[in-house]
Amino acid sequence: MEPLVIDAKGMHYRELNQIIRDKVAEGYRHFILHNVNGQRYIGAGIMEDVFIEIHGVAGNDLGVFMKRGTIIVYDDAQDGVGNTMEGTKIVVHGMAGDVCGYGMRGGKLHILRDIGYRTGIHMKTYKDMVPVIIVGGKAGDFFGEYMAGGILILLNLWDDDDRPIVGSYLGTGMHGGVMYIRGEVDPHNLGKEVGIKELDEKDFLLLKKLLKEYCEDFKDYGLSVDEIMKSPFTKLVPVSTRPYGKIYAY
């Protein structure tokens, strides 16, 4: 079926999303949205294998509860990208806001530039579902807080301001999953449940595989996996899978 082109100019999110849901029910799978300007919940709860292209800034909770499919945003995205998402891939050709990937248990977020606070909170792994967030720029505080699974990669490719790569309370309450940060992390910023580990061969293979896909998604920006991999990474893992196991008296 032909892609469905929607001009979202001045449309309330409710109207826009209703059209998408109705058209998905009719069998449409490819959507091209123009003039998107902060409309929320695009793709919310869609279980079909859709392909949504968004021109303009996507609003909060992009792809919330989505099961599969792909979303590409040719601009920035606001807060809550990939909230409680199950398996979609979201590519953002710009920045993304706060609490992205909260409770995400599958799928991928590829963000070209910076991301806000509280990224990947309570991300979790289940069997072959391993959520991945790759951020090209820098991140704010509470990166990977309560992280229970999955992979967080922070690249700092652009380094276009004085801020540190990542903010404070990095991985506070982390009890699963792994983070790779390209560059050094000030131990002062680490949550107390996180430990720094050396990368081994497996880590490099994994990074290479994930970054290859990332670079392909952003091929217009001249990114190269080898260039990116030249800089050292810091690997962060939880100290314990039971951080709060010993605080009780029986």
Place this chain on the structure above:
Amino acid sequence: MLYKSLSSFPVFEVERDYDKCIVCGCCVQQCTFDATYYLPYAKKVITDEHKCVGCKRCEAMCPTGAIKVRAVTNEFKHNAYWDARTIRDIYKQADQGGVILTGGGNDRRFRVYWDHLLIDACQVTNPSIDPLREPMELRTFLGRKPDALEVEYNEKGEPELKTKIAPNLVAEIPVIFAPMSYGALNLNMHKAMAAAADAMGTYWNTGEGSLHRDLYKYGHCTIVQVASGRFGVSAEYLKVAAAAEIKIGQGAKPGIGGHLPGEKVDEEISKTRMIPVGTDALSPAPHHDIYSIEDLRQLIYAIKEATNYEKPVSVKIAAVHNVAAIASGIARAGADIIVLDGFRGGTGASPAIVRDYVGIPVEIAVAVVDQRLREEGIRNWVSIIAAGGIRNSADVIKAIALGADAVYIGTSALLAVGCTLCHKCYTGRCAWGITTNDPHIAKRLNPDIAAERLINLLKGWAHEMKEMLGLMGINAIESLKGNRLRLRAIGLTKEEMDILGVLPAGEGI
């Protein structure tokens, strides 16, 4: 140094009548806390009393009635200030240096407002109604009601409703099984609640541990919960349910999160919660994407978008001091149902200090929230569910008269299937097979028998509620809602009566 070990002061004593005991070993088999064992050289069964939790399983199962489990009442010198529990807790913390855990609901001696409220009846004028011979309606609609109804006439001149009615839950009895997660409870209990809710035309709530695949067939009578851990929350989970509920807080532990220890996360729980076997299931205290009413609105509408605006969205909060203003915010955030969970509400595991001293009674919370929403003219926007310590049908009637639309029952439902309130839910060793996921012990709870007992309980309450409505001369539960003139207070202060909005006994209208 003088050291007192905890085992010096058991809480329970187990009396065994050795004339009756046939040394069958039943009590040894039944005790899941390893308190009872066989002593071969004496050919006797004895009890290690300091391990006894007072669940009375051995007493109930002993075929000859040889066992009596009794609370030790004089373990320390009588002291009206330093009671035995306080003393023992200090010993325990001095031993281990940790947070004292407990299960169940607050058992401390605070005023029970239900027991200070009396129900009105008709005499001579406005005669009472006999529910055995006249129609009596308990059906309750839960969800947003329109501000006004608009009617238009079609070409044939027939009236048609123009106002779009928001989705509502329809409960045939205003009693719903409270959110208790799969993990805190086992699957047998979830099966029993689902089957009983289905049979009685009411609902049950999954709690925050998601919904087992086997129970998707009960989706039409299931309220699914979305909590901060987002365990097993998916589009499918939201779509299969009758309603979704955002859990902000729990009456037993307001302001703190949940923690299902890794050893409880077995294969089936792992599948349902969608987390690996053996990992801790941590529910942070706040939803990290909710820091304001606006953020709450965002999650409410995310759920509404994902379910095509076909299902009501509920928000559950613990009853806390500023509950009326918070509830007003929740109503304005777009919730269709608000659940107020009072401080008597139960828990699978909570620090005892939080369970015992945080929050306020649900009686007061319901009264102040109903009042506030009425004053603001938005009471019809939401339904109110009262939760946390509803013990009998009179509590239900009083809750509704104070302004609730329906109630949740948790502890009452557990009692119906055998719980004896030993409050050891957090150990995962429940001898009655309710709050354990040990497959061997969980088999003690037969889901079919448990469902039948829950159905019996609801049927009994339904009969009683109809009687009470009838004696008040009311023939539909809707007419009782917020009708505080049908309540009178006894033994309360003026301030308490003002807050509850009830008159003292003896004062007419």
